[in-house]
Amino acid sequence: MARPLRVTIWNEYVHELTSDVVRGLYPEGMHAVLAAALARLLGGAVRVRIATLNQPDHGLTFEVLAETDVLTWWGHAAHERVEDEIVDRVQRRVLEGMGLVVLHSAHNSKIFRRLMGTTCMLRWREAAERERVWIVDPGHPISAGIADEFFEIEHSEMYGEHFDIPQPDELFAISWFEGGEVFRSGCTWRRGKGKVVYFSPGHESFPIYHHPSVQQVIANAVMWAAPSGGLYLGQGRNIPQPLSPIAARHVVDESLHRAK
Numbered sequence: 001m002a003r004p005l006r007v008t009i010w011n012e013y014v015h016e017l018t019s020d021v022v023r024g025l026y027p028e029g030m031h032a033v034l035a036a037a038l039a040r041l042l043g044g045a046v047r048v049r050i051a052t053l054n055q056p057d058h059g060l061t062f063e064v065l066a067e068t069d070v071l072t073w074w075g076h077a078a079h080e081r082v083e084d085e086i087v088d089r090v091q092r093r094v095l096e097g098m099g100l101v102v103l104h105s106a107h108n109s110k111i112f113r114r115l116m117g118t119t120c121m122l123r124w125r126e127a128a129e130r131e132r133v134w135i136v137d138p139g140h141p142i143s144a145g146i147a148d149e150f151f152e153i154e155h156s157e158m159y160g161e162h163f164d165i166p167q168p169d170e171l172f173a174i175s176w177f178e179g180g181e182v183f184r185s186g187c188t189w190r191r192g193k194g195k196v197v198y199f200s201p202g203h204e205s206f207p208i209y210h211h212p213s214v215q216q217v218i219a220n221a222v223m224w225a226a227p228s229g230g231l232y233l234g235q236g237r238n239i240p241q242p243l244s245p246i247a248a249r250h251v252v253d254e255s256l257h258r259a260k
């Protein structure tokens with residue numbers, strides 16, 4: 001049997017400690033609900049660990065990241081408290097092949113903006129309105145197990161277009177909101193060897209991470225983002241000796257190369 005996928009759930013873990021509403025929904029933190037959902041849906045296929053902002057290195061030491069196949073990221077109040085050195089470290093691991101599942105307000109996290117290269121900004125409204133998440137790619141592995149064409153979240157925060165992201169490689173969900181807006185709520189990209197997923201439902205003051213379909217999509221996203229193996233060749237290399245002989249077509253000025 002293949003070894004379990006090593007998943008690290010990263011949560012800034014601020015709102016749960018400062019807001020009675022959020023603590024009421026997530027007494028042990030949002031990460032605990034997500035971890036329980038992954039354990040229930042994926043069982044022995046995953047081994048889950050938790051990392052939070054206030055731990056040394058935000059819980060993302062070199063050792064932890066080296067032993068992480070897929071990292072999930074939830075942040076909102078403290079994006080700027082995430083050290084740039086840790087962002088560099090996570091980005092490097094993504095390029096090497098670690099999967100990254102970016103959740104809800106982490107659209108504005110340093111790591112997501114770094115990987116996308118755009119502002120990643122959007123429109124929002126907190127009015128506890130209905131969100132209808134349309135599955136627009138029912139054949140995508142991240143859509144597996146969603147029985148209908150859409151599912152609904154009774155009370156959600158509106159996230160609307162325009163969402164300033166690079167064109168996704170794949171779009172698996174689009175959300176409609178009661179107030180009229182639409183949003184690309186399920187997107188994927190490749191960066192280096194790593195797979196990146198963005199999934200927008202997950203506002204902290206509504207019980208969205210208790211929703212079975214939301215949990216199913218996140219579990220699917222984690223499995224989909226698993227590293228695909230192989231070497232990462234992310235460094236430039238001069239290859240002076242060709243693999244097969246090259247007939248000289250014009251004179252090469254060797255001094256130009258030596259000058260480097």
Ligand code: ZN
Pocket residue numbers: 104105157202203204
């Ligand atoms: Zn929110």
